[in-house]
Amino acid sequence: MFTILDLINHYLGYFTTNSRTKGRIYAVVGAVGVWYLLYLAYRFFENGRWLRGGLIAAVFVVLLYFVVLNLVYYFTDKTVKWDVSPRIEQVLGGPHNEEGQQQPQQSVIMPVNGLYQRQNTMTGVIEIDSTQQDNIDQLVRLLDDLGLIQSDYGHLGEQAQRQIIAQRGVVFANHPGTLLPYFDMLTTGDTVKIMGGVNQLQAYDLGSLVMVGMTPTKQALQHYRLALSSAVILGGAGHIATRRALANVERPYKIQVEVAYEKRIEN
Secondary structure, three states: OHHHHHHHHHHHOOOOHHHHHHHHHHHHHHHHHHHHHHHHHHHHHHHOOOHHHHHHHHHHHHHHHHHHHHHHHOOOOOOOOOHHHHHHHHHHHOOOOOOOOOOOOOOOOOOOOOOOOOHHHHEEEEEHHHHHHHHHHHHHHHHHOEEEEEOOOOOOOOOHHHHHHHHHHHEEEOOOOEOEEEEEEEEOEEEEEEEOOOOOHEEEEEEEEEEEOEEEHHHHHEEEEEEEEEEEEEEEEEEOOOOOOOEEEEEEEEEEEEEEEOOOOOO
8 A cells, every 4th residue: 555655656756746636646545545454454353363453443443534534625625523633733843835835934023122132032921911901902003093013914825824823823914013113121129011102102001021031030130131122012813724724813912022131240
């Protein structure tokens, strides 16, 4: 069986056959070949080899399940309710690209709060209460009125979006995020507030910085000087992946920040 599949793959390589056509051919060959396992299981049962026969029969059932999924996927527009393939895709690192498919590129965000070396920045963890969430939503409406929030999914195609979804679970319409025109950190004791808005005079309290990388903010403040290197808004309309297509979802808006750090000089 594997020899037949290898030969098919070898000869199809001479033609410009796209992956969907190849998938249909493999699905048909698999649908025929899987029944050979049932024949082997029957022969083992007939000879009293119940353990081996049972194992082969179990393999047959599992493979038959995936054969049915492939036949439905490649030859119809329907979906199967108990389809586990999206989870398997995530475990294996996401869906395979068509040959020649361009890899998604992260948009470059021009800094507005100074230049920092990448190795000296970490992702911050933000906690948001209900009042701060209201502030974020109000800021989003203001930025949207000003035409500063994009909704084109970063000009990414479906396959590129699927790669991001495999890593993050969702891709938002304003990918890779809406950079705030103004942002800063307000430190009071051990508490660090993230401030942001269209300018300094119209800044909102958007959240509390609770972690810098894997370090609690209180501990980080004791050993490092901290500065906010970027702050973007993510959320709202987005896509998640199903087997057949991308599905629309709506998620709350949130703040994503990068924090620059510099070790304090001991006196």
